[in-house]
Amino acid sequence: MYMPNEVQYYISPHSDGFEAFFHGQKVGEITFVRVGFDKLIIDNTDVIPEFRNRNIGLTLVRNVANLARSQHRHVVTLCPFARAMFNRFPEFDDIRLMNVH
Numbered sequence: 001m002y003m004p005n006e007v008q009y010y011i012s013p014h015s016d017g018f019e020a021f022f023h024g025q026k027v028g029e030i031t032f033v034r035v036g037f038d039k040l041i042i043d044n045t046d047v048i049p050e051f052r053n054r055n056i057g058l059t060l061v062r063n064v065a066n067l068a069r070s071q072h073r074h075v076v077t078l079c080p081f082a083r084a085m086f087n088r089f090p091e092f093d094d095i096r097l098m099n100v101h
Contacts, residue, residue, distance in 0.1 A: 007056060009063055016040075018063045020047070020056050027051040030060035030082070032075075039097060040068050040075050042082040061085045061092075068095045 008021050017031035028047035032040045042064055047057045061082050068075050074097035077083035086092045 009059065018060050020060060028056045028060055030064055032064055038073050040064065040073050042075060042077050042079045045079050045081040057081055058085055065092055065095055
């Protein structure tokens with residue numbers, strides 16, 4: 001049975017991004033590109049089908065948002081899922097570079 005607190009999030013060792021694991025199995029990831037000193041572009045968010053609709057994708061987006069804040073960067077959301085989360089939750093307004101709806 002799935003328990004949200006059993007999902008662990010790590011900085012990806014292979015690319016700029018974060019990965020989500022459930023009992024050692026990779027269940028999601030988000031990737032971004034650093035542009036200059038002040039921007040991150042989220043280009044992909046992926047959660048395996050059986051783990052969707054459990055806030056894993058949203059938590060991955062929040063991890064990137066927290067990283068951007070800590071590095072005083074703004075975020076561009078090319079990834080449709082990340083863009084939807086930025087549009088849905090005002091908590092991201094402080095780091096949103098473009099208001100793309």
